[in-house]
Amino acid sequence: TVKAGATAISAGTHATEDDLDVARALFSAVGRVVTLDETLLDAVTGLSGSGPAYVMLMIEALADGGVKVGLHRDTALLLAAQTVYGSAKLLLETGEHPGRLKDMVTSPGGTAIAGLHTLESGGLRRTLIDAVEAATNRSAQLGEIMAAKMTKK
Incomplete structure (x- = not known):
């Protein structure tokens, strides 16, 4: 709750x-x-309906990264979750574009740009976009299956 x-x-x-x-x-x-509009509800399911699973996977992966570099699991998980929470809260409270907020914490030659380069090289952005699209398509398929079952009754 x-x-x-x-x-x-x-x-x-x-x-x-x-x-x-x-x-x-x-x-x-x-x-x-x-x-x-009702035509966008499958897209909502793909983004925010399935989104908590995506975010939990990202938090878990961030925590795993923390463990890999020496942090204890509970500390890494707390830091990863709080980082996601604080970042989302900042975005919602300021209304700034996420790219602008990202740039505000990315120093030339610094740690964030090194990590961002790795994420972009690994295709994180494309993978997340593809995940939303796949979940949206699956939502539409499930809707069609349910509609077909309802018309048979």
Whole structure:
């Protein structure tokens, strides 16, 4: 119950603006709410529905990196999780573009640029984009399967 979720709602074909207001009020109790066209809900599933799994994998990998360079597991995990939390909080509170915030902590010839170079060389950006796309496509497939089952009844 961290109340930090991300929910997308859509009016569909039957909901009124009052219905959307009720849905916004309900879901805002557990996080942020965006209202989108129904055609984008699979994309939301691919990004924020599956996103916690992506972020947990990244936190786990960061912690593994910390362990590899000598930190104890519990310390590495705490530092990795807090780093992700603090970075996300800064982004949400400032409204700055993530690239600008990244550049603000990246010194010429420094440690961050060395690490970023390795991440970019390894294809992290493309892999994350591909993961969102794959999950979006799978969400659409599952929706089609459910729709086919519903029409058989």
